[in-house]
Amino acid sequence: MSATYQPRHAAELRDGDRAAEQRQAGQKPLGGIAGWLDDRTGAAKGTSYLLKKVFPDHWSFMLGEIAMYSMIICLLTGVFLTFWFVPSQAQVVYDGSYVPLQGVVVSDAYRSTLAISFDIRGGLLIRQIHHWAALIFVVAVFVHMARVFFTGAFRKPREINWVFGTILSLLAAIEGFAGYSLPDDLLSGTGIRAMNGFVQSAPVIGSYMSYFFFGGAFPGESIIPRLYSVHVLLIPAILVALFTAHILLVFVHKHTQYPGPGRTNNNVVGYPFMPVYIAKAGGFFFIVFGVIALVSAVVTINPIWAYGPYDPSPVTAGSQPDWYMGFADGALRLVPGWLEFESWGGFTWSMNIFPFSLILLPAMWTLIGIYPFVEKWVTGDNREHHLLDRPRNAPTRTAIGVAGIVMYAVLMFAAGNDLMAIKLHLSINDITNALRLLFFIGPPIAFWITKRICLSLQRADRQKVLHGRETGTIWRHADGRFEEIHAPLSPLERWSLVQHEVAEPLQLTHEVDANGVARPAARKERLRAKFSNFYFRDRVPTVTPSELEAAHHEHETHDSQVEAAHAPEAIEPAGRP
Amino acid sequence: MNDNQTTAAPVEGSALVPASGDGQVLPASLAAGPDTFENPGLPPHVHRAADIDPAAAKRAERQVATMFAISMLGALAFVVAYFAIRDEATFFLPGVGKASTQNVVLGLSLGVSILFIGLGAVHWAKTLMSDEEVVEERHVQASSPESRADAVAVVSDGVDSTGLTRRPLLKYSLGGALGLFALPLGLQVVGSLGPVTVGELKETLWDPENNNGQPIRLMRDPEMTPIKLEEVTNGSVFHVMPETLQHSIDERKHVLEGKAKAAVILIRLNPDDIKVQKARDWGVDGVVAYSKICTHVGCAVGLYEQQTHHLLCPCHQSTFDLTEDCKVIFGPAKRPLPQLKITVDDEGYLVAPEGFAEAVGPSFWERKR
Numbered sequence: 001m002s003a004t005y006q007p008r009h010a011a012e013l014r015d016g017d018r019a020a021e022q023r024q025a026g027q028k029p030l031g032g033i034a035g036w037l038d039d040r041t042g043a044a045k046g047t048s049y050l051l052k053k054v055f056p057d058h059w060s061f062m063l064g065e066i067a068m069y070s071m072i073i074c075l076l077t078g079v080f081l082t083f084w085f086v087p088s089q090a091q092v093v094y095d096g097s098y099v100p101l102q103g104v105v106v107s108d109a110y111r112s113t114l115a116i117s118f119d120i121r122g123g124l125l126i127r128q129i130h131h132w133a134a135l136i137f138v139v140a141v142f143v144h145m146a147r148v149f150f151t152g153a154f155r156k157p158r159e160i161n162w163v164f165g166t167i168l169s170l171l172a173a174i175e176g177f178a179g180y181s182l183p184d185d186l187l188s189g190t191g192i193r194a195m196n197g198f199v200q201s202a203p204v205i206g207s208y209m210s211y212f213f214f215g216g217a218f219p220g221e222s223i224i225p226r227l228y229s230v231h232v233l234l235i236p237a238i239l240v241a242l243f244t245a246h247i248l249l250v251f252v253h254k255h256t257q258y259p260g261p262g263r264t265n266n267n268v269v270g271y272p273f274m275p276v277y278i279a280k281a282g283g284f285f286f287i288v289f290g291v292i293a294l295v296s297a298v299v300t301i302n303p304i305w306a307y308g309p310y311d312p313s314p315v316t317a318g319s320q321p322d323w324y325m326g327f328a329d330g331a332l333r334l335v336p337g338w339l340e341f342e343s344w345g346g347f348t349w350s351m352n353i354f355p356f357s358l359i360l361l362p363a364m365w366t367l368i369g370i371y372p373f374v375e376k377w378v379t380g381d382n383r384e385h386h387l388l389d390r391p392r393n394a395p396t397r398t399a400i401g402v403a404g405i406v407m408y409a410v411l412m413f414a415a416g417n418d419l420m421a422i423k424l425h426l427s428i429n430d431i432t433n434a435l436r437l438l439f440f441i442g443p444p445i446a447f448w449i450t451k452r453i454c455l456s457l458q459r460a461d462r463q464k465v466l467h468g469r470e471t472g473t474i475w476r477h478a479d480g481r482f483e484e485i486h487a488p489l490s491p492l493e494r495w496s497l498v499q500h501e502v503a504e505p506l507q508l509t510h511e512v513d514a515n516g517v518a519r520p521a522a523r524k525e526r527l528r529a530k531f532s533n534f535y536f537r538d539r540v541p542t543v544t545p546s547e548l549e550a551a552h553h554e555h556e557t558h559d560s561q562v563e564a565a566h567a568p569e570a571i572e573p574a575g576r577p
Numbered sequence: 578m579n580d581n582q583t584t585a586a587p588v589e590g591s592a593l594v595p596a597s598g599d600g601q602v603l604p605a606s607l608a609a610g611p612d613t614f615e616n617p618g619l620p621p622h623v624h625r626a627a628d629i630d631p632a633a634a635k636r637a638e639r640q641v642a643t644m645f646a647i648s649m650l651g652a653l654a655f656v657v658a659y660f661a662i663r664d665e666a667t668f669f670l671p672g673v674g675k676a677s678t679q680n681v682v683l684g685l686s687l688g689v690s691i692l693f694i695g696l697g698a699v700h701w702a703k704t705l706m707s708d709e710e711v712v713e714e715r716h717v718q719a720s721s722p723e724s725r726a727d728a729v730a731v732v733s734d735g736v737d738s739t740g741l742t743r744r745p746l747l748k749y750s751l752g753g754a755l756g757l758f759a760l761p762l763g764l765q766v767v768g769s770l771g772p773v774t775v776g777e778l779k780e781t782l783w784d785p786e787n788n789n790g791q792p793i794r795l796m797r798d799p800e801m802t803p804i805k806l807e808e809v810t811n812g813s814v815f816h817v818m819p820e821t822l823q824h825s826i827d828e829r830k831h832v833l834e835g836k837a838k839a840a841v842i843l844i845r846l847n848p849d850d851i852k853v854q855k856a857r858d859w860g861v862d863g864v865v866a867y868s869k870i871c872t873h874v875g876c877a878v879g880l881y882e883q884q885t886h887h888l889l890c891p892c893h894q895s896t897f898d899l900t901e902d903c904k905v906i907f908g909p910a911k912r913p914l915p916q917l918k919i920t921v922d923d924e925g926y927l928v929a930p931e932g933f934a935e936a937v938g939p940s941f942w943e944r945k946r
Binding site: 292 | 612613617618620665670681682684688689691692693694697699701702706711714715767774778816832834840874876880892895896909938940944946
């Protein structure tokens, strides 16, 4: 760049500064601390740019905010907890104020968590806020992710942010697991025990990985300090860094918006950051925090004193992980044991565990992460998209999403198969077998039903545009016929129903080149055309102005015929019962 | 025209033509033809009560101020409660049960003080701040062709100046150095994470060498008292640890590591119910001992169903049939629970003379080696 750099005279700079001040004549000059800061950082320009930023309004845009705020609440309360929590598995005799456990040998981690719960004033509240905020964080992340998926907000130019978000959601789940394992109580210890089993199941290096993780034999005295370092330093650092990039990209891209009158792909309609969104979004932080505090005041979460300290020998019936790890636990419950086998050489292949524990999470999140690129390849659509899809207008994507959720839900419910068996008085074997079946047939059925629902909703939209809104007013004609009066839509009402485009499947025009030689690319393109056909085979065209006119014309002829046949006064409202 | 198209759309308005498809793959028809609706533009603005009626605006102002006042009261209530409520005080909270007074009062006051700031701010924004929508134009995300060309020029000039393209020796030696520098760091952290004495996975405290080759008594867990044969009545279940665990308990060293592999469940069945000869031989008069560590991922298998003689693991519901030498009859485990051979010593106590014949607990790669 040195070649293009033009040195400027010092005097010019000063002139320019003055000129900028002169432009602002009539306004309050930037002085005081703000002026001092801007002298040293030049932040005024960026600040006014940020404060003028426009955000569109919609309730579903608050899901990501909930995730962001509950993460901040976790960071804040987490710092508090580190002041009292001792991440050590050294065995000590409990002598705190919780009577039932006095005299019991426990780990220092468990002792200090009991101290936070019983002996440190307000400690239980902070601990419960931390745990509730963590649960809400992961829920909000997943629901936000679903919103982004179903509205197609991941499309160009936001694919990178989808990938960031995917990684964030995986980290959120791992962070949660590491966190709830720290108190070293019986329930979470059982979870770590199972994790040891997962690690050990890895072919070739499993036993070594287990000894690395635990610093020797399970459980050892290293896993809690190590998880602590992962939970308070490693993952939070990555989470905060990625989250910052996530938010920066939202600013760079400007927020997506739902289609509506006046909203186009080239603008963003909403309220400026200053003052409306500072008040609304800032206020929402306090609402999320306040609600979590209220919940933490009255609803006990993770009562570790009731579980007791970790010991590999006692039994905990109804052992469930925190909800977001449920699907992984459920997957393990559904897998049949016969998948394990021994190979030549006496090596054990735990194919009933390894693929469904160590591989499951990375595999699932990879599928989620690459979806935008798959869809882009199928549609061949290289445009920027800033207007969101209504989920019904992208039936195949919506159906894929619902099928994925059903698959996830089956696994999550499988993690509660023992509780279902007890509460519903059913055989656990029947429940497990039913869920096994459902895992395979549920998603295709959900796909089909969702797609059909989307298409019929689109048809309903079409009908609404063509024939107007149902008014609920029934007219009885003199000849005894009943008719519901439809009111035509105004252009404002109509726009959201007609603005979307309906993609058609890509078609392969020819498989050989001009010389009649088979093109090497044809095979790939055939596959792509097939996928494209799968996505866009079934479609409902949007109403065009000429169709609407034809429909109006038809109504008019119909109405005039009616009027010609019967005098207007012969039509009377039937009245509502 | 449909203005959903961005200026970034590729050639011909037919965006469905993939950039890489060199025109071989085409949409059946164009998605957006000329016969489309016109965007009607922003709807007319509807004024709120507070925009036109000063009294309504004054009312909204008072409401917001009231919410902020409630927040202040909540914060003060927290301070008072922090000092006023005894740590051990409890009360009955309907729908929840016995609750810590301090936790409930501190939480509610904190929640109110925080929540009402938010409610006040949002109400303020919704009633008094401008609700005129603002339109901001978007611009294509990509930089201008000039900026792109400039960036390429800067990078390629820089690369040229380093000589990387002309001096392959530098390129490959730098690549090698960068490729290897992480190795020492990686080796340090992975190599030093733990001793890798994985052979231990096959050993338990039941191995006779832990007791100078002598048979090891079965002890009640956690009382650590020996068990006489006649104390094991029909259908009763004992959770058992080896006598050798006592050393660890006394020294407070490796107690949990020992328990994690040595936990055993001891049950008396009617000898005729045991269908496997080996299982009968390794027990005494129908009293049999099995490892309590699940062969799936290692939870304690402790749910015993007396009627069916099934052992159920609470973690993933693997079910083992005691009458069939703890064969897996349901669930994700593959292998039966290993049996511990037991006899009775001179004083009538149950002992294990040999330890387990195979590795206990979850599967691992070298288990059978």
